[in-house]
Amino acid sequence: MSMYFVGIDISKYKHDCCIISAANQKVVSKVTIENNKSGFEELLTIINSLSNPADIKIGFESTAHYALNLELFLENSLLTFMEVNPVLINEYKKSKTLRRTKTDSVDCESIARWLMTVEYKPHPKGFYHAYSLKSLTRLRDKLIRQRSFYLVKITNVLDHTFPEFKPFFSERFSKTALYLLENYGSAEKMARMNSVSYEKLRSLSRGKFSPQQFLQLKELAANTVGVNNSIFDVELNSLLTLYKSLDKEIYILEKEIIKLIEEIHPHYMSIPGIGPLSAAVIYSEYGDISNFSNSGQMLAFAGIEPGINESGTESHGGKMVKRGSSQLRYTLINCCIPLIRFDMTFATYYAKKRGEGKPHRVAITHVAKKLIRVIYALERQDIDFNTQKLR
Template sequence: MIYVGIDIAKETHVAATVDSDGVIVIEPFSFSNNHEGFKLLKSKLDSLDKSNLLIGLESTAHYAENVIFFLHGCGYELAVINPVQTAAMRKTGIRKTKTDKVDSLLICKTLMVNSFRRYTENDIKTLKLKSLCRFRQNLKKSKARLKIQLTSYVDVIFPKLQYFFKSDLHIKSCYELLKVYSSPDDIAALHLTKLSNILTKASRGRFGKQDAESLKSLAKSSVGVKNTYISIQITQTIAQIELIESQLNELETVIETAMDELDSVIMTVPGIGKLNGAMILGEIGDIKRFSDSSKLLAYAGLDPVINQSGKFNAKRTRMSKRGSKILRYALINAAWNVSLNNDTFKRYYDSKVAQGNSHYSALGHTAHKLVRVIFKLLNDNITFALV
């Protein structure tokens, strides 16, 4: 067997190759994180027997993703190594040396003496899901921030407007109005028929002429600041929100298509939709990484904090929240949906509430149960059968 170790960096990676006897086949060499660099890497690897070749990379951040996709696309066998293993291997050396070239050789040695996990087609798919779902979460956060900004702008220029729309500015009727007439003076000056038509069309008949009269009256009595610059900010913020909404719709379609192709058993759990399922699968990756469900629970940050000293042992503790935020969010959300769609989970949730737990505390317990079920389903590749 020939082992290839690649030390990943942001701009320049380093690779080295050794055989089963530890003899260096290809001396450590650098290659850039671009087309020419990848071409150089492939030319070096092409001189070796692909069927007898194993490439190892440390489990790092996103910097390794393009290398993984490239090498997998070329048909090479890949293995992911825990950085803790290479760190332990480094300590076995007499001299304390850490360079990119040394690290690439250390990865080769780690492959030779330690256990590792080969990258599969399923890993590639879940890695793509993870990237898509994290991008979706970032878009949702950006949208939430923009909505807060929009509310603050409207509070300055037309403070009573949100009460006309029943304390919710973020509906299509309000957006369509503010995109064209963002100040109370503009709205007050509008002909009643035109204002009524705007509201009726945007709300699909929910608002009519009587509502238009009320809005005109509200605009005339507004004490908001007259500032054209804020009006510009309002229209621009709405445009940004609508752009993100269209991006989210497009992104969610791609995620749902990817979930259809993956055809995971997690979709047999009643209450877990494609988006929630994608977040869970993307963050978990290969279920074989976890030896039991408690490890998966800890990775999600749903495990309880241990508070013990001497004879004291706390009976009630909070969840650690030290794992993947997205996985934790998806599991809590899924736990509620599953409890609404499955009698077994509903009874379990109700029993925790009956014991005096709050809604969110009961959901945490339900999420624990769901994690154990998901671990079993994915590990054994069986469909959900609880009733």
Template structure:
């Protein structure tokens, strides 16, 4: 019969005590409803119990098929048990699934932090256009250590122009990691004196704050990426054997789709990531050039498009395939899409067969 237990360790232990008479054959089934069940799932998997998740859409359809309108915690518990007993689709959760869930979280954190960093950098450029529009012309690479250190100390042309040259030299000539910039304090001050930049104390203050935020995000990103590197080693997936696929891309794709073996074929994996063409047909009308469906994870699609050009660059088989599509008259973006789908077919083959990448298998 349905029963309740507290959402804490003693409650979890009381659950195990209640089902002890059936522990050898017990299956713990629950709906896949966000984060609410994660603690219980981790507890049960750690205890080596057979634990499965059921899509809420499946249980809802089953309820309607039984013509039941009552919905309470007690009736839901019985309904979920009936859904599992009826052999309807469910997904078994393993310790590897928990590891992949962590992978998904780390990968999404990476992409979110990176996106926020880019947003702040765009905001920084906006402020620079107001107070020192000529500043970027002095540097081959934006956001290098000297670039940020100088700007942090002198956030406008006005502040630079009015500063003693000796103080500017201290900042410009300070030791930095990486390649030394070919920039003199004199060049910097002369440019500042000729600048059309406005005198805006609010913009100067905002530039300092933006640099602090960007540097904080970069520290966070370094910590996240270190965790992702460790996860990529622990997962040890064939996906990392593909030339051009790094830790971040590989962990993102594995985390977003969880278990690739749950897909019966590569086409379903392609569709899951929203890389399948959208089909539209009505009467005698049939769309000739359908756009991508783009359902599924935006993080996975972003990683796929970021990864495909390095794959094309480092792997001759993909380079030949991309070139072939371009020669057929496809645009760069369209040819990229074809290459991404080919990459997903390769990933599916490698992961389901658990074999490393070999270029000869594509020929």
């Protein structure tokens, strides 16, 4: 059986395909299919007429979400495919010609020919979970940023109307604090709170909001230097509504994220400090760990590795490259904070780096590197975390 290489140039409404045989013959110079069911079935008919699915190698560039429907169709049709970094295809085209030609037919042929030169690494099956988690976790991250934005705006309003309010709650917007803002809003109304008001606050805080705190807040409200202005009340109500709406959506997203990641339940969820939401980000960004040949590739993927500057007889290690997913990098480093509190081996490693004179952030980055190596080992060996086996 002959091997066939299918290069597909992905776009929003259509996909262009080129098929080349192992004998370097163009079986299909270019065919354009629509990004819909009939277009996909047309492509499947062409592919099925060629050979056994095992002898078909399909490749296309990573193009955000435009390829998702085609990927699902190919997987359901028992066909494999390989996602290609667009930079690699661009470099390949440059190596073959000095002309700056970019057309759909050139692109799909370049992908097909590039496939002939590399080891074929099919995209892992079941990728839809990873894609779903990536969409949900990134949306959650955006909504959290928006929610933080509105919290800042709420603080700005309180600086005008009741500047003593937030310091009273230790600069945090607890459930009790938000309840007060929603139901009373102004310092003038809080100053008039009564015993019924206190009972609601005590119940909401599960008894943590004491009578002394209640009286102290009333006194602060009565003697505030803030301005009582109805315009600020309107602004505060609008901001609180937006904040609550975002908070609700984040809660819904988190429930769905937790449900998905618990179905997968990767081994690194057994590491202290990695909860379901952090595990979801790690899984969504890394995907199938078996795609990485070693932990060094995972470090590079997250951008947690030093840059190297080499020239002539000199070689210098630089700052962390910070390429790859910033969300993945942020999550991994954040996981290290509770990790050094709850696991002695990681705590000792952190203390060792600090003892070498490294600042906190640099030491935590080293812990994150160790964490990545542990994650790689757990998934490749199909085992849960055991601190006794750490070195």
